[in-house]
Amino acid sequence: MTGLGRFSLNQQTVRQWSLPELVAGCAAAGVRQVGLWREPVREYGLTAAARLVRGAGLGVSSLCRGGFLTADDPAGRAAALADNRAAIEEAAELGAGVLVLVCGGLPPGSRDLHGARERVADALGELGPYTDRHGVRLAVEPLHPMFAADRCVVSTLRQALDLAERFPAAQVGVAVDTYHLWWDDTVAAGLARAGAGGRIAAFQLADWVTPLPEGVLLGRGQLGDGSVDLRWFRERVEEAGYAGPVEVEIFNPALWAREGADVLAEVLCRYRKHVL
Amino acid sequence: MTGLGRFSLNQQTVRQWSLPELVAGCAAAGVRQVGLWREPVREYGLTAAARLVRGAGLGVSSLCRGGFLTADDPAGRAAALADNRAAIEEAAELGAGVLVLVCGGLPPGSRDLHGARERVADALGELGPYTDRHGVRLAVEPLHPMFAADRCVVSTLRQALDLAERFPAAQVGVAVDTYHLWWDDTVAAGLARAGAGGRIAAFQLADWVTPLPEGVLLGRGQLGDGSVDLRWFRERVEEAGYAGPVEVEIFNPALWAREGADVLAEVLCRYRKHVL
Numbered sequence: 040m041t042g043l044g045r046f047s048l049n050q051q052t053v054r055q056w057s058l059p060e061l062v063a064g065c066a067a068a069g070v071r072q073v074g075l076w077r078e079p080v081r082e083y084g085l086t087a088a089a090r091l092v093r094g095a096g097l098g099v100s101s102l103c104r105g106g107f108l109t110a111d112d113p114a115g116r117a118a119a120l121a122d123n124r125a126a127i128e129e130a131a132e133l134g135a136g137v138l139v140l141v142c143g144g145l146p147p148g149s150r151d152l153h154g155a156r157e158r159v160a161d162a163l164g165e166l167g168p169y170t171d172r173h174g175v176r177l178a179v180e181p182l183h184p185m186f187a188a189d190r191c192v193v194s195t196l197r198q199a200l201d202l203a204e205r206f207p208a209a210q211v212g213v214a215v216d217t218y219h220l221w222w223d224d225t226v227a228a229g230l231a232r233a234g235a236g237g238r239i240a241a242f243q244l245a246d247w248v249t250p251l252p253e254g255v256l257l258g259r260g261q262l263g264d265g266s267v268d269l270r271w272f273r274e275r276v277e278e279a280g281y282a283g284p285v286e287v288e289i290f291n292p293a294l295w296a297r298e299g300a301d302v303l304a305e306v307l308c309r310y311r312k313h314v315l
Numbered sequence: 316m317t318g319l320g321r322f323s324l325n326q327q328t329v330r331q332w333s334l335p336e337l338v339a340g341c342a343a344a345g346v347r348q349v350g351l352w353r354e355p356v357r358e359y360g361l362t363a364a365a366r367l368v369r370g371a372g373l374g375v376s377s378l379c380r381g382g383f384l385t386a387d388d389p390a391g392r393a394a395a396l397a398d399n400r401a402a403i404e405e406a407a408e409l410g411a412g413v414l415v416l417v418c419g420g421l422p423p424g425s426r427d428l429h430g431a432r433e434r435v436a437d438a439l440g441e442l443g444p445y446t447d448r449h450g451v452r453l454a455v456e457p458l459h460p461m462f463a464a465d466r467c468v469v470s471t472l473r474q475a476l477d478l479a480e481r482f483p484a485a486q487v488g489v490a491v492d493t494y495h496l497w498w499d500d501t502v503a504a505g506l507a508r509a510g511a512g513g514r515i516a517a518f519q520l521a522d523w524v525t526p527l528p529e530g531v532l533l534g535r536g537q538l539g540d541g542s543v544d545l546r547w548f549r550e551r552v553e554e555a556g557y558a559g560p561v562e563v564e565i566f567n568p569a570l571w572a573r574e575g576a577d578v579l580a581e582v583l584c585r586y587r588k589h590v591l
Contacts, residue, residue: 145542149542150542150543150544150547151544152498152500153500156500183460183461184459184460184461184498184499185459185460185461185527185531187497187498187523187542188498188523188525188541188542189525189526194498194499198500221463222428222460222463222464222470223460223470224428224429224432224474247464249464249465250465250529250530250531251461251527251529251530251531252529253526253527253528253529254526254527255461255526255527255531265464266421266425266426266463266464267426268426268427
């Protein structure tokens with residue numbers, strides 16, 4: 040597929056839309072795939088959400104998110120594994136082949152990044168067989184190093200691949216998000232490696248804009264507004280053999296303050312201009 | 316030297332202090348080296364500042380900062396080179412053997428990180444002979460990847476070494492700052508490589524604390540307050556053969572709002588507890 044056929048709208052980009060508004064808005068704009076988040080799906084009801092999306096003929100490119108697998112106490116670890124099993128079941132019911140994982144930060148008071156990364160690996164090993172049973176693949180998402188302490192100890196594509204490659208490719212892949220990886224001059228090599236191993240499970244787009252807001256979580260830029268060469272990324276990912284959904288996921292309160300349909304129209308326009 | 320003998324106080328840690336207050340405060344606390352910044356030095360007067368610091372028997376571990384070498388227009392480039400030559404002269408007059416370089420971000424509208432990094436390399440080549448003449452070494456400082464767009468396109472120790480190693484070690488080294496490098500699981504290898512090549516020109520300490528403030532520039536943590544294993548870094552740097560100053564550089568408005576002497580006392584206490 041070329042053109043908009045591979046485009047997917049992550050629902051966080053238009054957080055102002057309810058799930059029915061998202062489905063109707065995508066239908067009106069000719070968008071055929073969405074990336075969903077667990078919280079709004081649960082709020083609407085998992086079965087009802089699955090029916091709504093499927094009834095509209097929409098594909099679900101990914102479910103966000105599982106992960107937070109770095110707890111160093113047995114109870115925290117057991118709770119995280121249980122939650123990730125639930126997320127795998129939810130992804131399966133939604134028909135999402137991919138569950139995106141944000142691996143988790145350092146436990147309170149810890150400075151042991153290596154230990155936290157190893158606990159992520161252990162958890163992936165425990166979850167792997169469960170993904171097989173449900174036909175859902177885990178996508179380890181390297182997050183920007185500014186999130187290493189409090190959100191994700193996996194900071195680079197190379198680290199994500201080092202983790203994923205310990206497991207079968209059908210169980211564990213990686214999520215490539217331009218916002219997190221754009222600064223890294225080894226990312227081209229990482230994308231080639233990921234493609235050669237069949238590890239690219241998800242591809243997400245957002246631009247990098249400054250200044251970063253307090254907390255740095257909600258500062259992602261509309262496509263074309265920032266420093267990321269989005270087309271370069273899309274071309275590298277395709278060269279690496281990835282032909283799956285291209286999901287636009289932008290956390291930005293300025294976009295949420297506008298009409299959802301306006302935002303989607305702008306995203307599609309920018310996508311044609313800066314990505315295709 | 317062991318203990319506090321290698322300790323250096325970067326003047327930005329106690330920005331509330333004037334230069335004479337800094338000199339007096341260090342003398343009172345037994346601190347024997349300071350890291351200086353160009354702006355407050357100029358404000359006081361370069362010659363007077365050099366005389367003041369030297370008269371108090373204080374060493375100057377580094378001058379911050381030169382750099383901003385990524386301009387893609389001839390006038391901007393010429394201005395940057397002229398400014399860096401002036402900074403080299405200032406460092407020489409102050410007796411600072413090291414000029415820390417913040418290499419600069421992307422020019423407005425540019426998405427070409429590689430090109431910007433190559434312009435930094437070109438500029439280092441032009442400045443190298445000038446450093447020889449003045450006995451001042453350039454220290455390329457990799458800044459955290461969250462600064463790649465607007466402040467420094469050199470984001471990892473490996474990138475900084477790739478740049479520095481194109482030039483004689485006496486001309487160009489690297490600045491190792493825990494705040495910028497702590498998240499990187501390749502940093503141990505980078506420190507060993509830097510040490511083997513005699514490239515560690517400066518070693519700076521700050522801790523990583525969250526949430527990051529708006530703009531992310533002034534969110535550095537007091538030693539021990541955050542996620543960085545400072546002692547691990549100090550040991551790795553020493554194993555790599557570095558025996559120079561250990562400079563504490565914390566940009567944090569909460570520290571600036573307090574009495575300078577209190578802040579310095581706390582820094583020294585934390586240094587003993589978390590670094591030595």
